[in-house]
Amino acid sequence: MGGTDMTRRRLLAAPLAAAAAVAVAAAGCGGETGHASPVAASVPVAAPSASGAPVSDQDRAWLRDTRQADLAEIAAGRTAQRKGTTPQVTSAGAMLVQDHTASDAKLTATASRLGVEVPYAPSNVQTLQASELERGSGRSFDRDWLNAMIGGHEKAIAETRTEIAKGSSPDVKNLAASVLPVLQKHLATLRNAQGG
Secondary structure, eight states: OHHHHHHHHHHHHHHHHHHHHHHHHHHHHOOOSSOOOOOOSOOOSOOBOTTSOBOOHHHHHHHHHHHHHHHHHHHHHHHHHHHOSSHHHHHHHHHHHHHHHHHHHHHHHHHHHHTOOOOSSOOHHHHHHHHHHHHOOHHHHHHHHHHHHHHHHHHHHHHHHHHHHHOOOHHHHHHHHHHHHHHHHHHHHHHHHHHO
């Protein structure tokens, strides 16, 4: 009987040891390069999506980057509403606040459902860019703001297309597919404002 108890303990301990090893490896890898995001250090095992497919590193990176972009665009939109000197810039700012707030609500709900932690603040680079824009004024503010928003949306569109093509979780890929046309509309609006 003692041998059976010992065997049972070993069988029960093996999956726990394997899970701990995965958690240590995941935490040690870091995974993020060039991002300073205030999220919990580790999410050790890929969470399954509603369809049962695991949430991949690609899915997690897109959720993280898109959350930070949403937060940055909401703040930038508010800045444009306050400081913009043309109707095109102020209305583009209002559009960004409205659409990125709606996008962020969907993203955070999806991430929560999948057990994926997302940042609660823009990246350090985005925060620095916001500070630089805040110091601007007049027509130079409009120009710099539009350039920053166009660059940010071009990057977001490229990352979203990558998620649609290479993501694993149908939930995250569907979210990306719903976000893409909104980002494309924003980019077209921003380019028109730049030309006007």
